[in-house]
Amino acid sequence: MKVKIDPDLCMGDRNCNKVCPDVFAYDEDKMLSVVQVDTVPAHLEEAVRRAARECAPGAIVVIE
Numbered sequence: 001m002k003v004k005i006d007p008d009l010c011m012g013d014r015n016c017n018k019v020c021p022d023v024f025a026y027d028e029d030k031m032l033s034v035v036q037v038d039t040v041p042a043h044l045e046e047a048v049r050r051a052a053r054e055c056a057p058g059a060i061v062v063i064e
Helices: 015-019 042-054
Strands: 002-005 024-027 032-035 060-063
Touching (some): 015 042
């Protein structure tokens, strides 16, 4: 699985960082969340899916 964040949609509320801090980080300069991994480790896939479901503006794109 891969994941990316659409910077035009990200509100920077950091919810994804709270749900899955091993995959998502917060860029203080851009005031947006960013993806820290190229490929999501299998044990974190469900947390990434949850972060995507909970992302209000739909900025998180999961690529299965």
